[in-house]
Amino acid sequence: MTDSIVVSAEALTAYFTELFVRFGATPATGNEVAVHLVEANLTGHDSHGALRAPWYLEKIEAGELDPKAVPAIVTEGPTTAVIDGGWGFGQPASRLAMETAIDKARQLGVGCVAVRNANHMGRVGYYTAMAAADGMVGLGCVNLHGASPCVAPFGGIDRRLPTNPFSVAFPADRQPIFLADMTTSVVAEGKLQVRRNKGLQAEEQWIIDHDGNATTDPWKFYAEPVGALLPMGGVVAHKGFALSMAIEGLAGGLSGAGCSNPTAERHGNACWYTVIRIDAFTPLDEFKANVGKLIDHVKSSRKAAGVQEILYPGEPEHLRRQERLRDGLAIDGQTWEWLGRKAALVGVVPPAAKD
Ligand SMILES: NC(=O)c1ccc[n+]([C@@H]2O[C@H](COP(=O)([O-])OP(=O)(O)OC[C@H]3O[C@@H](n4cnc5c(N)ncnc54)[C@H](O)[C@@H]3O)[C@@H](O)[C@H]2O)c1
Numbered sequence: 001m002t003d004s005i006v007v008s009a010e011a012l013t014a015y016f017t018e019l020f021v022r023f024g025a026t027p028a029t030g031n032e033v034a035v036h037l038v039e040a041n042l043t044g045h046d047s048h049g050a051l052r053a054p055w056y057l058e059k060i061e062a063g064e065l066d067p068k069a070v071p072a073i074v075t076e077g078p079t080t081a082v083i084d085g086g087w088g089f090g091q092p093a094s095r096l097a098m099e100t101a102i103d104k105a106r107q108l109g110v111g112c113v114a115v116r117n118a119n120h121m122g123r124v125g126y127y128t129a130m131a132a133a134d135g136m137v138g139l140g141c142v143n144l145h146g147a148s149p150c151v152a153p154f155g156g157i158d159r160r161l162p163t164n165p166f167s168v169a170f171p172a173d174r175q176p177i178f179l180a181d182m183t184t185s186v187v188a189e190g191k192l193q194v195r196r197n198k199g200l201q202a203e204e205q206w207i208i209d210h211d212g213n214a215t216t217d218p219w220k221f222y223a224e225p226v227g228a229l230l231p232m233g234g235v236v237a238h239k240g241f242a243l244s245m246a247i248e249g250l251a252g253g254l255s256g257a258g259c260s261n262p263t264a265e266r267h268g269n270a271c272w273y274t275v276i277r278i279d280a281f282t283p284l285d286e287f288k289a290n291v292g293k294l295i296d297h298v299k300s301s302r303k304a305a306g307v308q309e310i311l312y313p314g315e316p317e318h319l320r321r322q323e324r325l326r327d328g329l330a331i332d333g334q335t336w337e338w339l340g341r342k343a344a345l346v347g348v349v350p351p352a353a354k355d
Helices: 009-022 027-042 050-061 090-108 124-133 189-197 218-222 234-255 284-299 315-327 333-345
Strands: 005-007 072-076 080-084 110-116 136-143 166-170 178-182 270-277 329-331
Touching: 005 009, 009 027, 009 050, 009 329, 009 333, 027 050, 027 090, 027 124, 027 315, 027 329, 050 189, 050 333, 080 090, 090 110, 090 124, 090 136, 090 270, 110 234, 124 136, 124 166, 124 178, 124 270, 136 234, 189 218, 189 333, 234 270, 329 333
Parallel strands: 080 110
Antiparallel strands: 005 329, 072 080, 110 270, 136 166, 136 270, 166 178
16 A cells, blocks of 8 residues: 655646646646535535546547536526536536526526536536625535436335535635535445545444445445445435435436436536525525524534534535635545646656655
């Protein structure tokens, strides 16, 4: 097992930008994707950061990701739109979707935009947060274009659904904004990959093996015959399962990409975003003050044993970001080696470790 390397966010962004450009992206798109991935590492979501960069490069090599694709609106109404990502990077398609939804909400109170034919778009909350930064409510959810199931349905043991994430963001009278952003499986599959890469075990009740037995060995999930992740919820996992199926209809169904099914082969991200202009309902300052009071209310609870502070959704990411900007980003050795092999193919030199 190779040790992790610590690099600065700045150096990692420059490295990824150069790699994506050498693999065919324009400098603007390369940088957009690089910033998104590094932001995931900064906010503590290593499952959606550097780990994804060599995978994107492999998708370009395999012809599954067109690094030059430009997303476009293919259907549009006053408050709705559908975007075709041209099978490029998912990030520019999701940004266009959110910009379009924000624009429509600004004019008419609500904007609702779906995305199809796009690759992995990273963190859903990155995009719902754009609406909150503009004083609006952002909602988003994603399925995998009908393909790549890795989560068992409630009561089943076979892979039938993806980790189908969803996010809700809105502003408060303070920073950070409220940002709920999560999978409907018990954990993001990438978090299991990070554990596997570091030679660590999974937590109890994350995964089952091929025969449905509880296990903490990541290889029982990844190696043939494969196992499955469990839906979110523990003893009430039927609720995570219900949410995941709801997301199938919203993201897969409304976008036209398709819901999870046994014949879908092309892995992608189909998305559904909705933006609501708060002052179409209530004055923005009043809304923000209400959210602030809610935050104070939940934080005023007595703490459970071992808990230093009650945090609200979005706050752990905000705190982690400050730490990691200061201390640098630890990238696991396996991901770093995989990236290095790709970089060597196009003559890009990896950055040095942070002092
Ligand atoms: N593009 C895709 O295909 C895809 C698939 C799955 C997940 N994702 C992304 O993966 C990321 C990680 O998802 P996850 O489910 O592992 O997130 P997570 O479990 O780390 O966090 C889920 C939510 O809980 C909040 N939270 C976490 N710890 C908390 C605490 N101690 N107190 C209060 N709130 C807390 C977070 O702020 C967040 O809103 C998300 O950004 C998601 O969008 C993307």
